[in-house]
Amino acid sequence: xxxxxxxxxxxxxxxxxxxxxxxxxxxxxxxxxxxxxxxxxxxxxxxxxxxxxxxxxxxxxxxxxxxxxxxxxxxxxxxxxxxxxxxxxxxxxxxxxxxxxxxxxxxxxxxxxxxxxxxxxxxxxxxxxxxxxxxxxxxxxxxxxxxxxxxxxxxxxxxxxxxxxxxxxxxxxxxxxxxxxxxxxxxxxxxxxxxxxxxxxxxxxxxxxxxxxxxxxxxxxxxxxxxxxxxxxxxxxxxxxxxxxxxxxxxxxxxxxxxxxxxxxxxxxxxxxxxxxxxxxxxxxxxxxxxxxxxxxxxxxxxxxxxxxxxxxxxxxxxxxxxxxxxxxxxxxxxxxxxxxxxxxxxxxxxxxxxxxxxxxxxxxxxxxxxxxxxxxxxxxxxxxxxxxxxxxxxxxxxxxxxxxxxxxxxxxxxxxxxxxxxxxxxxxxxxxxxxxxxxxxxxxxxxxxxxxxxxxxxxxxxxxxxxxxxxxxxxxxxxxxxxxxxxxxxxxxxxxxxxxxxxxxxxxxxxxxxxxxxxxxxxxxxxxxxxxxxxxxxxxxxxxxxxxxxxxxxxxxxxxxxxxxxxxxxxxxxxxxxxx
Ligand code: NOJ
Numbered sequence: 001x002x003x004x005x006x007x008x009x010x011x012x013x014x015x016x017x018x019x020x021x022x023x024x025x026x027x028x029x030x031x032x033x034x035x036x037x038x039x040x041x042x043x044x045x046x047x048x049x050x051x052x053x054x055x056x057x058x059x060x061x062x063x064x065x066x067x068x069x070x071x072x073x074x075x076x077x078x079x080x081x082x083x084x085x086x087x088x089x090x091x092x093x094x095x096x097x098x099x100x101x102x103x104x105x106x107x108x109x110x111x112x113x114x115x116x117x118x119x120x121x122x123x124x125x126x127x128x129x130x131x132x133x134x135x136x137x138x139x140x141x142x143x144x145x146x147x148x149x150x151x152x153x154x155x156x157x158x159x160x161x162x163x164x165x166x167x168x169x170x171x172x173x174x175x176x177x178x179x180x181x182x183x184x185x186x187x188x189x190x191x192x193x194x195x196x197x198x199x200x201x202x203x204x205x206x207x208x209x210x211x212x213x214x215x216x217x218x219x220x221x222x223x224x225x226x227x228x229x230x231x232x233x234x235x236x237x238x239x240x241x242x243x244x245x246x247x248x249x250x251x252x253x254x255x256x257x258x259x260x261x262x263x264x265x266x267x268x269x270x271x272x273x274x275x276x277x278x279x280x281x282x283x284x285x286x287x288x289x290x291x292x293x294x295x296x297x298x299x300x301x302x303x304x305x306x307x308x309x310x311x312x313x314x315x316x317x318x319x320x321x322x323x324x325x326x327x328x329x330x331x332x333x334x335x336x337x338x339x340x341x342x343x344x345x346x347x348x349x350x351x352x353x354x355x356x357x358x359x360x361x362x363x364x365x366x367x368x369x370x371x372x373x374x375x376x377x378x379x380x381x382x383x384x385x386x387x388x389x390x391x392x393x394x395x396x397x398x399x400x401x402x403x404x405x406x407x408x409x410x411x412x413x414x415x416x417x418x419x420x421x422x423x424x425x426x427x428x429x430x431x432x433x434x435x436x437x438x439x440x441x442x443x444x445x446x447x448x449x450x451x452x453x454x455x456x457x458x459x460x461x462x463x464x465x466x467x468x469x470x471x472x473x474x475x476x477x478x479x480x481x482x483x484x485x486x487x488x489x490x491x492x493x494x495x496x497x498x499x500x501x502x503x504x505x506x507x508x509x510x511x512x513x514x515x516x517x518x519x520x521x522x523x524x525x526x527x528x529x530x531x532x533x534x535x536x537x538x539x540x541x542x543x544x545x546x547x548x549x550x551x552x553x554x555x556x557x558x559x560x561x562x563x564x565x566x567x568x569x570x571x572x573x574x575x576x577x578x579x580x581x
Contacts, residue, residue, distance in 0.1 A: 012108045015062075019280040022219060022306065022420060023339040024518050025062035026511050027112065029424045031347045032069050032091055033078070034463040037476025044463060044475070046092035046100050053103045055493070059428060060511030063110035065221050065285075067347060069097070073123055075190035076164075076445050077347070077461065079223060080121035084208040094215075101216040110218035112283070117205055117267075118227035119191040127192050130183075132175055142201055143192050144184040144232065145172075156182055158236040164188050165450030186227055186258060188445045193258075196228045196267060209274055209282070219283030225298055225307070226288040229264035231257050250291045260290045268303035275305075285341065285420075292328070299338035306338050306420065313343055313352070316360045317406045317575075319534050319548040323525075326417065326534075330523060333419060339521060340419030344410055345427045351460050352410060354433035357403020404430045405575045408506060408564040409546055412577035413534070415510045416544035418521035423507075426464050429491045430503035433459040436485055443482065458482055465492035501566070509562050513579065517542050526556070546577040556580060 015021060036048030046069065056064065068078035071088045078088070087097050104111050120127060126142050133139035135147075148171065149155040156169035163186055170189040174180035184193045194201045209220065237257065245251070254262045268284075275282035286298035286307040298307035311325040333340040344352040407430065414421050437458050442448070447456030463481065465488040466474030473489055489495070496502035519539040526535040532549030535556065542561065547553050552571035558580035560567065565576040572578055 016105070016108060016110070017280060021062065021110065021280065022283040024418060024521065025110070025420045026060070026415070026514065027063045027065050027420055027422045028056065028059065028061040029065045029067065029346055029422060031067045031077075031425060031461055033074075033481060034461050034475075035425055036464070036466070037472070037478070037480070040477030041090070042472070042476065042478045042481045043090050045090070046087060046096040048476070050096070050100045050103045053100075053107050053109070056104070056109055057107040058508065060508055060515060061109060061423075062515075063112055063218065064104060065112040065422065066114060068114045068116060068223075072121060073190065074443070075121065076188050077443070077457075079116050080119075080123075080188065080191050081116050082121050082123045083125075084115075084120075084204075085211045098215060105216065111216070112219040112221050112285070113212050113217045114223060115205075115208070115220045116223040117194065117196075118224040119185060119187060119193045122190045122192055130192075131172060134175070135181055140181075142195055142198050144195050144230070145181045146184070146232070148182050152179070153181070154179070159239045160236075160242075161239065162186055162188070162449075164445045165454070184232075184258075186224070188449065190445075193227070193230075196230070196264075202267065202270070206270070206274055209271060213274075213278055213282050217282070218280075219285070222284055222286050222304060225268075225286035225304065226260040226264065226290050227258060228267060229258075229261040231261060252291045252293055254294070260288070260294055262297075265297055265300075265303055268298070271304070272302055292332075296332050296336045296338075299333070299336050301337050306341055308341050308343060308422070310343065312410075312414070313345070313349060317356050317410060317548060318360075319532050319546070322413070322546075322548070323534055326523075330418065333521075340417070341422060342414045342417055342419060343422040343424075344407070344414065345424040345460065346422070347424065347461055348457055349460065351407075351424075351427065351431055351433045353400075353404045353407035353427070353430050354398065355403070356406035356410070357399040357401070357432075359397055400432060402575065403432070404503070405565060408503060409548075409575050409577040412506070412510055412562070412564045412579070413544060413546045415514045416536070416538065416542075416577075416579060418523055418538070421514075424460070426460075426491075428504055428507040429465070429493065429496060431464075431488075431491050434462045434482075434485055434488075435459055437462075437482065441483055462488070465489055467494040468492045506562070506564060510579075513561055542579060542581045544577060544579050545572060547572045547574055550574045 030049060033044045035044040036052050037044045038047035038051060039045065068081060069087055069091050070084060071082040071086055072078045072080050087094055101111055129139040130143050146157040147153050149157060156167050160168040162168045168184055168186060169182040170185060171182050172180045185191050186193055251260060254260060284304035286304045288295060288298045288307050295307050298304050309329050315321045315325060329340045442456060442458050444456030444458050446454045461482060462484055463472060463475040465484060468489045471477060472480040473484055473492055493504065496504035499505060517540060522539050524537045526537060528535050533545060533547055533553060535545040537543045545556060552568045552573045555570065555572050555578060561579040561581055563576060563578035565573055
């Protein structure tokens, strides 16, 4: 082996062993059923991921975050887990999983597994046992069962709504056939909530975290990290009273009966002890849709260590908004000792290349689910985007070119920021949201439970196009489980690989440079006198400058390292980011 190769390997193994590897990592989210299908059944699988490890390596990411891959009836895209310590047979086996971990690690890529602790699926053996057991039994106590109100218990225990629409309570039939108790489900009725006051539930999750950590999983993404802890003491408050108390900013004091209660951090303190038994310690990132003043608790080093910040994802493409969000989050991260997180797209929201091509005000365009998680939201945000999606866009109001141009500028800006960048499969191809999915093809419970109000999240979950031709554009040998539109092929990996200026090559260049240039987590703003320009320096003397405005501006002095669009006679054009040194 040459000296250069040995040096590269040793720095790679140092990076893999570094306990701080996560602080400025580029993390690529894989939604497994839509990534790559190795056996032609139309569903992406674990072997499909393993086969694409060279692609992931060529992208220059540090870690993969794998959305749920556990046995599941797919009532909510895998976030309804039947068995936390197994692989969905539709996706492969535990052996396939081990092979995937080995291949990722050999390529210098870490693996973050999605953990879903707020609820299981209604097919989980514990829930089946609860249904078969009498009221008041130990089996029922692992979930949240209550008697109904009304003369015969025919009314739900409270008037709360679930996130996917409809009541938060579902009535069961008792083993003797009589109408019975009600169980709580914040999400779909196939997702009963666990009772986190039950020690068996706590123990079982510790076992699960250990199971995957022992198998080489490097970190965890915690689904609905702000759920779990609940205060359901009677009388249960009315929905209207909760809404009135929340005001415009949501709950800020931890007194909501099931969102963001302080007790949830006791669970994470216990998990942290377990994570720290490993070398390097296992990492965790919280999915917590909480008031910004309460996010830091989730990111504390004594807790999960990092929390998603969805502020940029919810903002329009505007310089002052971006600047405030970046400043606030860097400050908050500094105060807790965590590093910040940045994200524009994931499996729950309309892809950012589409959002930025819609009229402003569509930052959360239409998906609605996350807006609904905020008990204060009466309407999904982004009404125009909703209309566009419900009408089966793309309609005139979507400017695909502008959307992609801004998405490229935003992503390049994100890669220049201190902290971790989370990207979602397909954004490196500049993929647009798919609106043209027919009703009978849709899968998302948000669509079915809330028909006509929310279009659901299928549009960002359509299987990736790998090649420009073929049954499912190289995704697999059979038709994809969600249909790919005809225009998908122009975004295919094959159409962009090695093509200068393609979005794929922009991501590769940016991620390679980011790895070479990243040093301390410092950022120094440069005053430009132009409110449309965001310009900052990073340690080591490199700089990022973004033009959010409509006209080209002069570039600062320096050598251009990469730009999200072609420069115009040495100037930085509208909706463009450039890095310089
Ligand atoms: C958040 C996940 O990202 C989303 O996809 C899921 O529907 C809910 N949590 C419920 O698990």
